Amino acid sequence: xxxxxxxxxxxxxxxxxxxxxxxxxxxxxxxxxxxxxxxxxxxxxxxxxxxxxxxxxxxxxxxxxxxxxxxxxxxxxxxxxxxxxxxxxxxxxxxxxxxxxxxxxxxxxxxxxxxxxxxxxxxxxxxxxxxxxxxxxxxxxxxxxxxxxxxxxxxxxxxxxxxxxxxxxxxxxxxxxxxxxxxxxxxxxxxxxxxxxxxxxxxxxxxxxxxxxxxxxxxxxxxxxxxxxxxxxxxxxxxxxxxxxxxxxxxxxxxxxxxxxxxxxxxxxxxxxxxxxxxxxxxxxxxxxxxxxxxxxxxxxxxxxxxxxxxxxxxxxxxxxxxxxxxxxxxxxxxxxxxxxxxxxxxxxxxxxxxxxxxxxxxxxxxxxxxxxxxxxxxxxx
Amino acid sequence: xxxxxxxxxxxxxxxxxxxxxxxxxxxxxxxxxxxxxxxxxxxxxxxxxxxxxxxxxxxxxxxxxxxxxxxxxxxxxxxxxxxxxxxxxxxxxxxxxxxxxxxxxxxxxxxxxxxxxxxxxxxxxxxxxxxxxxxxxxxxxxxxxxxxxxxxxxxxxxxxxxxxxxxxxxxxxxxxxxxxxxxxxxxxxxxxxxxxxxxxxxxxxxxxxxxxxxxxxxxxxxxxxxxxxxxxxxxxxxxxxxxxxxxxxxxxxxxxxxxxxxxxxxxxxxxxxxxxxxxxxxxxxxxxxxxxxxxxxxxxxxxxxxxxxxxxxxxxxxxxxxxxxxxxxxxxxxxxxxxxxxxxxxxxxxxxxxxxxxxxxxxxxxxxxxxxxxxxxxxxxxxxxxxxxxxxxxxxxxxxxxxxxxxxxxxxxxxxxxxxxxxxxxxxxxxxxxxxxxxxx
Numbered sequence: 007x008x009x010x011x012x013x014x015x016x017x018x019x020x021x022x023x024x025x026x027x028x029x030x031x032x033x034x035x036x037x038x039x040x041x042x043x044x045x046x047x048x049x050x051x052x053x054x055x056x057x058x059x060x061x062x063x064x065x066x067x068x069x070x071x072x073x074x075x076x077x078x079x080x081x082x083x084x085x086x087x088x089x090x091x092x093x094x095x096x097x098x099x100x101x102x103x104x105x106x107x108x109x110x111x112x113x114x115x116x117x118x119x120x121x122x123x124x125x126x127x128x129x130x131x132x133x134x135x136x137x138x139x140x141x142x143x144x145x146x147x148x149x150x151x152x153x154x155x156x157x158x159x160x161x162x163x164x165x166x167x168x169x170x171x172x173x174x175x176x177x178x179x180x181x182x183x184x185x186x187x188x189x190x191x192x193x194x195x196x197x198x199x200x201x202x203x204x205x206x207x208x209x210x211x212x213x214x215x216x217x218x219x220x221x222x223x224x225x226x227x228x229x230x231x232x233x234x235x236x237x238x239x240x241x242x243x244x245x246x247x248x249x250x251x252x253x254x255x256x257x258x259x260x261x262x263x264x265x266x267x268x269x270x271x272x273x274x275x276x277x278x279x280x281x282x283x284x285x286x287x288x289x290x291x292x293x294x295x296x297x298x299x300x301x302x303x304x305x306x307x308x309x310x311x312x313x314x315x316x317x318x319x320x321x322x323x324x325x326x327x328x329x330x331x332x333x334x335x336x337x338x339x340x341x342x343x344x345x346x347x348x349x350x351x352x353x354x355x356x357x358x359x360x361x362x363x364x365x366x367x368x369x370x371x372x373x374x375x376x377x378x379x380x381x382x383x384x385x386x387x388x
Numbered sequence: 389x390x391x392x393x394x395x396x397x398x399x400x401x402x403x404x405x406x407x408x409x410x411x412x413x414x415x416x417x418x419x420x421x422x423x424x425x426x427x428x429x430x431x432x433x434x435x436x437x438x439x440x441x442x443x444x445x446x447x448x449x450x451x452x453x454x455x456x457x458x459x460x461x462x463x464x465x466x467x468x469x470x471x472x473x474x475x476x477x478x479x480x481x482x483x484x485x486x487x488x489x490x491x492x493x494x495x496x497x498x499x500x501x502x503x504x505x506x507x508x509x510x511x512x513x514x515x516x517x518x519x520x521x522x523x524x525x526x527x528x529x530x531x532x533x534x535x536x537x538x539x540x541x542x543x544x545x546x547x548x549x550x551x552x553x554x555x556x557x558x559x560x561x562x563x564x565x566x567x568x569x570x571x572x573x574x575x576x577x578x579x580x581x582x583x584x585x586x587x588x589x590x591x592x593x594x595x596x597x598x599x600x601x602x603x604x605x606x607x608x609x610x611x612x613x614x615x616x617x618x619x620x621x622x623x624x625x626x627x628x629x630x631x632x633x634x635x636x637x638x639x640x641x642x643x644x645x646x647x648x649x650x651x652x653x654x655x656x657x658x659x660x661x662x663x664x665x666x667x668x669x670x671x672x673x674x675x676x677x678x679x680x681x682x683x684x685x686x687x688x689x690x691x692x693x694x695x696x697x698x699x700x701x702x703x704x705x706x707x708x709x710x711x712x713x714x715x716x717x718x719x720x721x722x723x724x725x726x727x728x729x730x731x732x733x734x735x736x737x738x739x740x741x742x743x744x745x746x747x748x749x750x751x752x753x754x755x756x757x758x759x760x761x762x763x764x765x766x767x768x769x770x771x772x773x774x775x776x777x778x779x780x781x782x783x784x785x786x787x788x789x790x791x792x793x794x795x796x797x798x799x800x801x802x803x804x805x806x807x808x809x810x811x812x813x814x815x816x817x818x819x820x821x822x823x824x825x826x827x828x829x
Contacts, residue, residue, distance in 0.1 A: 021813075021816075022727070025723050025726055025727060026723075028719070028723065029719060029720065029723050032715070032716065032719045033716060033719075036712045036713075036715065036716050039712065040709065040712060043705075047705065051698070051701070051702075054697060054698050054701055055694070055698065057693065057694040057697045057698065058440070058690060058691070058694035059690055059694070107455060118453060119453070119455060120453055120455075121455055134690070135693070135694075136689040136690045136692075136693035136694060137689070138689065158453060158454075159453055162452070162453045189689070190688075190689050190690065191445060191686045191687050191688040191689040191690070191692070192445065192688050192689070192690055193454075195686075196453050196454045196455075246608060247608065248608055248609065249548045249607065249608030249609070250440060250441060250546075250548050250608065250609065251440070252608075253439060253547075253548045254436075254437065254439045254440045254548075257436055257439055258433070258436055258437075258698075258702075261433075261436060261783055261784060262702070262705070264782055264783045265425075265706070265709070265783050266709065268779055268782065268783065269422070269709045269710075269712065269713050272418050272421070272422070272713055272716075273712070273713055273716040275414075275418075276414070276415060276418055276716045276717055276719075276720040277716065277720065279411055279414055279415070279720055279724075280411075280719065280720040280723045280724065283407075283408075283411050283723065283724045283727050284723060284727050286407075287727045287728075335712075339705075339708045342704060342708060343701055343704045343705045343708065344701060
């Protein structure tokens, strides 16, 4: 009986309910799209932030530095392998570095001192996306005689892609072919980059590295968790996040979270408003029905239950429809903003439906006015 | 007659009209609020990105190769060229002077430091600690050519540097010590450090200073290993008064597009003007080179590229979100309008029974809706300004600029959406037969 009456109610005012459903559905679509995007956007944005380069640095502990006689302090290459064992999908790139001050002969001039960074150039490529290369990258990490030269260094040493470069350290000397010139606008412009084994050979420091740079994606929280995990896995070494990046990233992500949240709240408020307006009109229209129900002995609580079930099922329906549209919408938005689709998340579905039921029930408030209906007056036709 | 009906309609049922207008106003308030915030969002986010620090590096044009690892130059004082400090005020005379947020000059001096805590045997041997002293400004008042002053320094270019204690006073014989160095040597605020620079061989070139340690600096970078002192102190130690080696500039920029990457020398005059008058990092670098002779200004690509990359994505995200909020607002307004028309079926029936054509009935309703939309739009704009303040404050901590240009846009949007919302039910109303409607069916 209850359900039959409900069904009739639906059919009788499908125009109105259609408007309410449209409002609920579109509100749900936009909300679920935004929530879905928000969940994914942070992950995507933290990946975008990797364009800024390394955000965690592992180096020998300060105490060890004070005690050790090596200058600059070095550590064993095995640290790099131990970090590699902890490598997860979050870790975009890991690059060890060994710096040395080498000398290079310059035609018609005194020897030029230059900083040589020994690293893994294929990892650096993933880390330093802002490097502009004239010539070619060195794609391998093996023992190769190819090197990259910073822009200023190339000018001072008089080399260009294709030419050879001799580097001397103590009484050793190695000859490299310049594969490309690096334009970075920072310290890198003054340095020469070779692969790690060659640098170690040149310096006579086999198996030693100075520091390891990591580029790790993730929210500031996840990053903190990762650094502490790394620190426990590497006792005796200093693991420190690059604060310049961590702070800026935290700031921006916070701003965006607030912005998306306020957009969702505003849209929910608008949807409620819209449902409220429709339901108010519906209440006016239904005075007769309610009058009749009351005259036939229907208790008010029963009548309310009827209307609330109606509003609730509208909310569920709107939420379901909206979720489907919202997923498509967030997919499209994701493609527009990040160039890749957004993974649809199932946990958004119950959230959207719950939000919409809440909104629909709140919007059904005007139906309470019906409690004041006096059957006799209504049935007389006033 | 037409106007009278409209007027009567407003006078007879003012409450319902107020309700509809209120709904319209709320929808439009949301539209105004989100639009004002998003129009400012590019500038605001660019400003947020300045927490990444400097994006422009200025060095002498004819320089020897810096022996720099992680931001600290290990060259001896007598190698390489220097830049004069007196010219720096000119930075605030370039076309995009207001986009220069701050700048800080740097001068590194290799020193031998001896603290009041150095063990007795070490001080007896007169062998101090080899360290680098970094001279810079914290908050220095730079005199500008127009007579004003501009306070700048690492406070602006390195906002992530933290000091435990306090920063040195400008020009005073004070210094802050990098956390790693302080930890290693055991320096605390309140200690004094004797620093000596210059070669040991000739007493004439030796310069020394006694500095009071006023704070411990933590940067999360290589500067944790150095002493940071006022630029003047470093200049005296280096024997290079009024000069510095490196300048970092933090400027507000627009993300570079295809156009900005082109070589300015190959642009047509009109294109060059456009490039010059857009705050691209490359055009600001160019302008800096024009006012400071003998320098080379280069974008720090790590910061500039990364910033441009993220900024482009973020503003796309913001615009899409605004679009979504606008659609929701439009739907709410449209639905409200639709409801008011459905409500008044009986009136439509009566008008038709009295001989009004569909056109007249439609015109009457649309005129009414348009009036309501205008009233709601104005109220919504006023309300939206308040909302924009609230939103702007909660998101960026600064209220967005008020734009009067939004008012006509919002009004047009309100009218358009209200009319669109009423059209569908009106079309249905046109099909009503007067008799059943009047009977109340």
